[in-house]
Amino acid sequence: MKILVGVKRVIDYNVKVRVKADNSDVDLSNTKMAINPFCEIAVEEAIRLKEAGIASEVIAVSVGTSACQEQLRTALALGADRAILVESDAAVEPLNVAKAFAKVMEQEQADLVILGKQSIDSDNNQVGQMLAALTKRPQGTFASKVDVEGQSVAVTREIDGGLRTVKLALPAIVTTDLRLNEPRFAKLPDIMKAKRKPLDTTSFADLGVKAKQHIQLDKVEAPAARQGGVKVASVDELIQKLKDEAKVI
Amino acid sequence: MRESMEFDVVIVGAGPSGLSSAIRLKQLNADLNVCVLEKGSEVGAHILSGAVVEPRALEELFENWQELGAPLNTPVSKDQVFLLKDGQLSKELPHALVPNSMRNDGNYIVSLGNLCRWLAEQAEGLGVEVFPGFAAAEILYHDDGSVKGVATGDMGVSASGEQLSTYMEGMELHAKYTVFSEGCRGHLGKQLIKKFALDSGADPQHYALGIKELWQIPAEKHQPGLVLHGAGWPLEEASGGFFLYHGDNQQVVVGLIVDLNYKNPWLSPYEEFQRLKHHPVIAQYLEGGERVSYGARAITKGGWNALPTMSMPGAMLIGCDAGTLNVAKIKGTHTAMKSGMLAAEAMAKVFADASLPLGETFNELFDRSWLRSELYGTRNFAPAMHKFGTFWGGAFNFIDQNILGGRMPVTLHDTSLDHAQMANASASPKIDYPKPDGKLSFDRLSSVFLSNTNHEEDQPCHLTLADSSIPTGSNLEKFAEPAQRYCPAGVYEIIEQTDGPKFQINAQNCLHCKTCDIKDPAQNITWVTPEGTGGPNYPNM
DSSP states (O other), X not given: OEEEEEOOEEEOTTSOOOBOTTSSSBOOTTOOEEEOHXXXXXXXXXXXXXXXXXXXXXXXXXXXXXXXXXXXXXXXXXXXXXXXXXXXXSOOOHHHHHHHHHHHHHHHTOSEEEEXXXXXXXXXXXXXXXXXXXXXXXXXXXXXXXXXXXXEEEEEEEETTEEEEEEEESSEEEEEOGXXXXXXXXXXXXXXXXXXXXXXXXXXXXXXXXOOXXXXXXXXXXXXXXXXXXXXXXXXXXXXXXXXTSOOO | OOOEEEEEEEEEOOSHHHHHHHHHHHHHOTTXXXXXXXXXXXXXXXXXXXXXXXXXXXXXXXXXXXXXXXXXXXXXXXXXXXXEOSSSOEEEOXXXXXXXXXXXXXXXXXXXXXXXXXXHHHHHHTTOEEEETOOEEEEEEOTTSOEXXXXXXXXXXXXXXXXXXXXXXXXXXXXXXXXXXXXXXXXXXXXXXXXXXXXXXXXXXXXXXXXXXXXXXXXXXXXXXXXXXXXXXXXXXXOEEEEEEEOSTTEEEEEEEEETTOOOTTOOHHXXXXXXXXXXXXXXXXXXXXXXXXXXXEEEOOHHHHOOOOEETTEEEOGGGTTOOBTTTTBOHHHHHHHHHHHHHHHHHHHHOTTSOHHHHHHHHHHTSHHHHHHHHTTTHHHHHHHHHHHHHHHHHHIIIIISTTOOSOOOOOOOOGGGGOOOGGGSOOXXXXXXXXXXXXXXXXXXXXXXXXXXXXXXXSEEESOTTTTTTHHHHHHSOTHHHHOTXXXXXXXXXXXXXXXXXXXXXXXXXXXXXXXXXXXXXXXXXXXXXXXXXXXXX
16 A cells, blocks of 8 residues: 655744744745644654555655755655655645645555645645545545554544544545654664655646646734733722723723 | 664764864765764754854865855954943944954854854765754763764653653764764763863863844844944953844844853843843844844853863864864854864874874874964963953953964963852842843843744753752852853742742753853753754754
8 A cells, every 4th residue: 555645844843933024924034944743743654554564655745845855855764665846936835735646646546645634834724625625535634543444544533522533445635633643753874764765856747737826925914012011009900901991891 | 772873983063163074074085984963953053153254264175165155145344343331331442452363354244053054065965964853962982991982862751761652762873983063061072071181281161151142123224244342331240242243134143242250140141131232332233123033152262271182082072162262353163163174184094094193193283273373372362351351451462462463472371260250149249130121122031932942841851960959058048049140041940939949940941052061150060962953943043
């Protein structure tokens, strides 16, 4: 069984996000980038399926600039067998990413696609669902447990107020939630080996995907800065301020 | 048994000296198997420096550094030195009176973090294995006592020492030669200096703490290439000085360096820096700007007199881990790089001819180098300031550096120990620091937030106490536990509880500056490496 995993390059979760002075976008200059945490969980799940003898090959796929190779190498160091980069300098849009994945899925004859449920930069939560629609295959989103049984996969989904388990016929699309697993650390010898694992580069054009721009980013704004508190001298003053200034009573 | 890997050379720390050493090794012998370990999450994540860089060593490393795109984008265009008299007044020193060593013609304002990222790319291009996210936690020795290599720390260990589900055992990296380039007060370097008595015959090492911020300022105030240095206010109880550099992209860096031999335990380098920014000389550029990043790092500044032996069986100690900073120039990048290159040249010779002894081979190269003459020529600079004070020390340095070219026929020694200088709290004047205004000055925690520092929460504390009773015992009684004030990251707190005071260590805030390891009067705090990738995530610092 072949598994495709999605790997997105995003701003590191430890880094404080800054907005550019002209509000055109988030300022990514000189910031640390990393593999999207949900994608890391997807990679881990795929590797565990391979270690369990269920998967035969794990292929990490990313869409974006050539810098994404860094995150693909991380996936290779963690245990993916090979990687494919769909190189594009344009802003990455969910629908285009889903179309690229659909093509790669077809080319590779993949049986299972594991994606992060969303990326921590744009928080769209769309690619998995779009990919299922484009390929007309079943989807199990927000997975906290994945069990492959023969030609189907049982996915336990985290839903409001509980868990729902669905059984999907393969090929299928699974998106990961936080509790699915705890990703491992890459080992030094594996990081060295990862440098020699195959990483192929392709493009939207090579895949026959028209990467039309559907979304235009108008403006990014930082949350309003919190105003400092004031000390009040008496209960009466507090009531007066709540009435006249905060206007909450 | 831990797993192990074999290399010709293992280098600990991807800073300017370690990376220059790795690059030079591969330039001299492409077949050598060289690896660099870096505890930061990426190269540059833990690098913090002013920095005005003299390109001399870089030019020797890569003649075509400009063509290769080294990030030295802003040549120094104007050099100003100020004496701040009080919170309002200042006097600019006429250019003719500035010691030659402090002039910056031909130098560049850089982000040392970005320079290291570039150096790492060059190193990888030459085939060096660079491993960020792995901390060298332990030195390994052969039976004959020579250095065998290092071991990386275990990952996935809980605060109480148990193995978590993500546990990964550390790895041994064995090498013919291990190069230690951890920067100031490296925790392995410190052990080596002690074990091999590398500092016998040298004066005690001296340190300073540098605190720095990166600001984005309005275009009309930005003058790329402008360099400001100065001393005086607000430091009354300590020696030191400030810097403010206008880099590229409308950014300026501002910082304060405080010598760690200060006496008053009430002194807070952090708060000295915060109030400094309100001085008109500084505030004129920062007002209306936005603070982008914050960080701190100790500086090794003992210079020539305190320089330890840099080689030992199986290993070398280079850069600020040894103490190659030129304090008269307030610059350490070019000297650190050069020390790494000289170490590489010595190792390459020994690889080519195994009968050569590493120590003598290195010493010969070192003695003939400009690094030696530069450090020797400035050996009196800091001791003169310490002995004679800012004015007469400054006069001494002007004569020594501008008239005699560093050939003053005496050598001044400063044999005091930084940590032993602390006076009793009861005998020292308390310092009343102003509250931060949230525009130019800020509290510690909102500053630490901007360093992007993070440590996995469930892990053993990496700030270890030899005797856990000292902070709330003698340190509290005599010095009102100064760690609460000298730590620029708010790691240490004394919390009053019903059953008495409690010493709290907020290790997650740690910026890896090493000040506590240096300044604790009881020498009771030992900084060890946390889990790899932990610590600040500096941008272009």
